[in-house]
Amino acid sequence: MAQRKELAVAIDFGISNTDVVVRRQGEWLTWSQPYLGDPDPESVRALLAHQQIDLADLPMLAVTGGRHRVLPDEIGKTKIVKVNEVHAIGRGGQALLGLEGSARDRLVMVASCGSGTALVTAQGDRYAHVSGTAVGGGTMMGLARLILGTIxxxxxxxxxxxxxxxxVDLSLADVITGPIGSLPAEATAVNFGRLGRRTFHGxxxxxxLAAALVNLIAQTIALITINAARAHGCEQVVLTGHMMDMASFxxxxxxxxxxxxxxxKVVERPGYATAIGALLxxxxxxxR
Structure with a gap:
């Protein structure tokens, strides 16, 4: 394999955020900005200039996510390498788990917790989208606008x-007066169920409301991920994406x-996993 360049950059054009990763002499630099529409050469240059990076200094720029394919194959003399987002999610999960070389042969589940949630299996250089849910950060923001008045x-x-x-929620203690199976009495029985009771007038x-909202999103994603990982016999499971930036989540x-x-698994830089995967x-x- 060829030696890695001293400066390497990738951009993940997500639905909610645009994420940039830079590897300079082995050190990582990351930043994000809100989604501002379809990318074009000028917006790419401006995004990189935020950290004093001149696109002309890059022989190659890796891009993935959203509508990255609307970019041309070259900007100036810089080659634009367009990376399949599913593959980038899987490769990024492997990298953040520290799986390199033969360790990449382990079958892992990567849950990309962004605006929605994509579940991707990764094994060696094989990546597949196997499930997911439309519930994610976009759901949290949309419902927060309605019930909290903020996004x-x-x-x-x-x-x-x-x-x-x-x-806001009903716990098992409220519904059946105690635990069930491995779930303790304080575990959630019905999300937002307390507000649905006819006797509720408080x-x-x-x-x-915010705690219940984050709980709804996090429980849904975690349960779907666990069940999918077990169904596919995955050895390890990692959650990535900017939802993992939230301590409550x-x-x-x-x-x-x-x-x-x-x-x-909880890893460092989870919100930048897809961009890191695209770069690698x-x-x-x-x-090759």
Whole structure:
């Protein structure tokens, strides 16, 4: 395999965020900006200039996600390498799990928790989209606009951290007065179920609503991921995507994993996994 370049860059054009990763002499630099529409050569140049990177200095730029294919095959003298998003998700998951060389032969499940959620199996250089859900960060933002009056993820996170989800949800203790199987009495029985009771006439705080909302999103994703991983016999499971940036989301994912005796790996830079995967795949393809 050819030696890696001192400077390598990839961009993931997501539905909600555009993520950039730069590897410079072995060190990683990452940043994001909100989705601003279809990419074009000028927006790419401006995005890189944010960190004083001149596109003309790059012999190759890896791109993936969203509508990355609307870009030309070259911008100036820079080759634009377009990477299949499913493959980038899988390769990024392998990389963040530290699976390189023969270790990549392990069958792993990568859950990309972005605006929606994609479940991708990765084994060696084989990647497949096997399931997913339309529930994700976009769902959280849309419902937050309706019930919290905000789409600011930092505000949602701050509210959720101070809230009690069982001020909105019904727990097993509420429904059957105790635990069931491996689930403790405080586990959720019905998301937002307390508000659906005819006898409910109280007030609900924004904090409790935010906690219940994050709980709904995180539980759905974690359960689907665990079940899909078991159905496909995956040895390891990792969750990536910017939903994993939220401490409240990670906490619920951890609880679900505990309840169902599953191990869901938490890794560094989860929101940039797809961009990292695109960069590695572009380099590996170029080295063949």
């Amino acid at each position: 600011d993820p930092l505000e949602i996170e701050a509210l959720a951290a101070r809230g009690d989800r069982n001020g 007030q609900v705080s924004r904090e409790d 990670r906490a619920i994912v951890g609880l679900v994993a505990q309840y169902y005796a599953a191990e869901l 795949l572009a380099e590996e393809s170029n080295a």
